[in-house]
Amino acid sequence: SQQGEEDPQALSIQEGENATMNCSYKTSINNLQWYRQNSGRGLVHLILIRSNEREKHSGRLRVTLDTSKKSSSLLITASRAADTASYFCATDAGGGAQKLVFGQGTRLTINP
């Protein structure tokens, strides 16, 4: 079953602009993570936010979490061509289940 759903499915912007991706989930969670994937192979961890946190920053990344709306957003500021990739949110599956469940991802394209 799918826990996280990213929105939009695809996003294309100009270099230098900000990119915002959203993730919604269905059950209560303990934490939410964002990952990046280049070229359809291994994923790389970007940032983790816990359920008692509302916002977290890492370099050009800003993540927010709204547990009342069961949603999170990932903002990439001052985008670069190298940010072109697919971005996925992942959560624990809720209900005590410990497996890490991923959404369908957002395909981000940064145009030079």
Place this chain on the structure above:
Amino acid sequence: GAGVSQSPSNKVTEKGKDVELRCDPISGHTALYWYRQSLGQGLEFLIYFQGNSAPDKSGLPSDRFSAERTGGSVSTLTIQRTQQEDSAVYLCASSLSAGRVGTEAFFGQGTRLTVV
């Protein structure tokens, strides 16, 4: 090793044959995950191992799929009597602890399986 290692990186097999995919997690990581990703799609959860606990097999799509983890380290995903719909990239990840506690998962580069 320094990261999660998967082998082979690519595998082409004939329909009906069995295949084994291997994952070497990072030493000391107690949690190990297998996912399947079809072209342009998200990650489909297959199975999860955590220490000595019984694995969570809830994502295995059929009884043709099985996985084991020996000695809490190396894991093998076996697909019996492969079908064309099994063609996908199979990704393995490991982490220090489970998803609920919340630690970073490290991914291997995956095995691209093509069933012809």
